[in-house]
Amino acid sequence: MSETPYLELAQALDQLEARMIAEQLWSSQVPSAEALQSTKPFCVDTLSFEQWLQFIMLPTFRVMIAQALPLPTQCDIHSMATEMWKDRHLEVQLCIQTIDKIISGQVAS
Numbered sequence: 001m002s003e004t005p006y007l008e009l010a011q012a013l014d015q016l017e018a019r020m021i022a023e024q025l026w027s028s029q030v031p032s033a034e035a036l037q038s039t040k041p042f043c044v045d046t047l048s049f050e051q052w053l054q055f056i057m058l059p060t061f062r063v064m065i066a067q068a069l070p071l072p073t074q075c076d077i078h079s080m081a082t083e084m085w086k087d088r089h090l091e092v093q094l095c096i097q098t099i100d101k102i103i104s105g106q107v108a109s
Contacts, residue, residue, distance in 0.1 A: 016095040075103035
C-alpha cells in the first residue's frame, strides 16, 4: 500500500478529533479498562458512540498508520453515526464519512 492512504487517513482522523472537540463530544475522562474490553460492535453495551470513536476507533487507526499495518478494505462507521445522531453533529458525520471513503478506497489519491 502506498503512503497516500495513510496520510489521507491521518489527516481525516485529525479532522474528526478537531470536530469532536469543537462540538464538545470529546471526553477528558478515560472509560474503565472493563468498558474498553467490550466485544459488542461499537462497544454499545459499555461506551457511548463518541467514546467508542475517541477511545477505540481513533487509537486503533493511528496505531495501524504508525506501524504501516494493512488497513481494512471496507468501512461503514458513517451508518452508525447517522443512526446514533440523526440530524445532529453533521460536520462530525462528514468527517466519519470521509474516513469510510478513504478506507474503502473511494477517495482519489
